[in-house]
Amino acid sequence: MTQPARPEQVSAMAREARLLSIRREAERKGRAVGEGIRPEGAPFPKASPETGYYGIHLLKEPQWSWEVPVYFFVGGAAGAAALIGGVAKLTGKDERLARDAHLVAAGGAILSTGLLISDLGRPERFLNMLRVFKIQSPMSVGAWVLALFGSTSGAAAFAELVERRLDIGPIRVLGNIAEGCSAALGLPLATYTGVLIGATAIPVWHHNIKTLPMHFGMSGLASGVSVLELVGNGDSPALNRLGIGAAAMESYVGFRLEFMRDPRVNRPLKRGLTGWTTRLGGILSGPVPLALRLVATASGSRRMRRFAAWSSIVGSILTRVGWVYAGHASARDWRIPLETHLRNRCD
Amino acid sequence: MSTSANFEIRHSWRTTAFLTDSTLCIGCKACEVACKEWNHISEDGFDWSGFSYDNTGSVGHSTWRHVKFIEGDPQPGKGGNAGDGISWEFSSDVCKHCEVAGCLEACPTGAITRMEFGAVYVQPDICNGCSYCVVACPFGVVQKNRKDGRAFKCTFCSDRQRVGLQPACAKACPTESIKFGEINELRTMAEERLRELHERGIEDATVYNPMDTSVGGIHAFFLLRGDPRTYNLPPKPEAPTIYLKDGWRSAGLVAGMLALGSLFAFLSTPARNSKNS
Numbered sequence: 001m002t003q004p005a006r007p008e009q010v011s012a013m014a015r016e017a018r019l020l021s022i023r024r025e026a027e028r029k030g031r032a033v034g035e036g037i038r039p040e041g042a043p044f045p046k047a048s049p050e051t052g053y054y055g056i057h058l059l060k061e062p063q064w065s066w067e068v069p070v071y072f073f074v075g076g077a078a079g080a081a082a083l084i085g086g087v088a089k090l091t092g093k094d095e096r097l098a099r100d101a102h103l104v105a106a107g108g109a110i111l112s113t114g115l116l117i118s119d120l121g122r123p124e125r126f127l128n129m130l131r132v133f134k135i136q137s138p139m140s141v142g143a144w145v146l147a148l149f150g151s152t153s154g155a156a157a158f159a160e161l162v163e164r165r166l167d168i169g170p171i172r173v174l175g176n177i178a179e180g181c182s183a184a185l186g187l188p189l190a191t192y193t194g195v196l197i198g199a200t201a202i203p204v205w206h207h208n209i210k211t212l213p214m215h216f217g218m219s220g221l222a223s224g225v226s227v228l229e230l231v232g233n234g235d236s237p238a239l240n241r242l243g244i245g246a247a248a249m250e251s252y253v254g255f256r257l258e259f260m261r262d263p264r265v266n267r268p269l270k271r272g273l274t275g276w277t278t279r280l281g282g283i284l285s286g287p288v289p290l291a292l293r294l295v296a297t298a299s300g301s302r303r304m305r306r307f308a309a310w311s312s313i314v315g316s317i318l319t320r321v322g323w324v325y326a327g328h329a330s331a332r333d334w335r336i337p338l339e340t341h342l343r344n345r346c347d
Numbered sequence: 348m349s350t351s352a353n354f355e356i357r358h359s360w361r362t363t364a365f366l367t368d369s370t371l372c373i374g375c376k377a378c379e380v381a382c383k384e385w386n387h388i389s390e391d392g393f394d395w396s397g398f399s400y401d402n403t404g405s406v407g408h409s410t411w412r413h414v415k416f417i418e419g420d421p422q423p424g425k426g427g428n429a430g431d432g433i434s435w436e437f438s439s440d441v442c443k444h445c446e447v448a449g450c451l452e453a454c455p456t457g458a459i460t461r462m463e464f465g466a467v468y469v470q471p472d473i474c475n476g477c478s479y480c481v482v483a484c485p486f487g488v489v490q491k492n493r494k495d496g497r498a499f500k501c502t503f504c505s506d507r508q509r510v511g512l513q514p515a516c517a518k519a520c521p522t523e524s525i526k527f528g529e530i531n532e533l534r535t536m537a538e539e540r541l542r543e544l545h546e547r548g549i550e551d552a553t554v555y556n557p558m559d560t561s562v563g564g565i566h567a568f569f570l571l572r573g574d575p576r577t578y579n580l581p582p583k584p585e586a587p588t589i590y591l592k593d594g595w596r597s598a599g600l601v602a603g604m605l606a607l608g609s610l611f612a613f614l615s616t617p618a619r620n621s622k623n624s
Contacts, residue, residue, distance in 0.1 A: 091613040093618040125456075128475045131456060191601050338579075
């Protein structure tokens, strides 16, 4: 922000030049912008059934900070990693992958908890989340899922580390139980965030409530697969297959979002910064990794798989950030909650 | 202290409500002042909005009562206006204390509860500022105070009601535009007032109390002139819990796909050569 200079500091020539620049701006755009002036509102806003109350939006904007979309990404990846680890162990196909997956899941759980706590207005009261359980509040369900996921995936990772040094029966049994639990809890952890933002008063979110868990769940799977590939499992055929599946589903979701009906409510997903962010996120987590992975499968190129993994990770982060900020744009659109015929959900 | 009607001791709690009658409102903002003073609410900024005499805009964490100013075309007689002046409408907005309250359902800590007399109340000693209630309110009432870290909204003067006093705004209102009382009595009063206004030829008078949506009625209803949308009152507010069923069904479906998909991925591929493990 440049601070406008006080008149006495500016030469007479510069002030004359400024007048001319205002004139040019007005000629070019049909309006001029300046400190303390509201040209955007002209003609002056009124309160009416069509414009609402001076066009002031009646819904409040979300007040989450950057930690929340990042948590959506980390939590999704950690949940998917726990699931992959559990299945890899259950099927006995890949010991190394199972070990890595449980470490990734536990690390993700710790990071997720930290992100969520630092987003709170009163972080020291984070344990209040666990003073009640409310099935009707996705935030409450999510807090409990994350707490249990963190405990079980932490225990699983600890058991993995202990087993490397001394193989004791009871620890192996307890470790397997913890692994099973964390794999099972990874499923809700990777998908509930879609319900969390979908079950709100924000139009663009609740309008897409049926799509969001699918979108976020598949995005979580893709990022979980990608992180595991990048930490040294780039040659796992099962991960590649999962990555292809997730990218295909993300392509399908992105295609549906791009060509869906009722563009009014979904305008934040189409236009402006939030529109391009969600769109870019969709491309980077859908068609791009899908194509790269198919090429990698045909040619056996590890490099292509690495590119696909990075593309999925970046796409997944952009998707979450884009969706959260689309909610901000949607809350600011004062027209939507005043229109009755848009209130019907369609999908 | 003198005995007054306000000091009746209640043996059984009644569900209470606000009826805000805009046809009696003179836009004095006594309710805003009384609310801020009684509840020790901080200032809400000193910016000029340019929107009539309203420099606040909406209810929020630091504004629990908010007077809306609506300027209309000159219309002799409307709201007691002279011929050539603009016609005025004022309405004092407040938390609606919904029958099915989105904020209350969404609150993960149980900080938001329902009081004996039906108020929706944020317990300040429990709220941890997760701000999920902010996006759950279909009326845009509750808001987090970023400096304080917690969410705030109208308490329905729960502290006053518990000792038999009426809320500060209702007490300070000089024209009894803000009426406070038992909810069914006030509903009847609203109906009677509406009939009276219609008989007097004020045909655009309406009562705003959305009963046929998932919100299921509100404990702070409004008597207005004209379309409620002019006052930023949504025609069809919904408690966001109605979206849960679709959401969890979809999440369950995806969870199934993830579980079966990963089983398939591992079972359909050869075991990885684990010599490097």
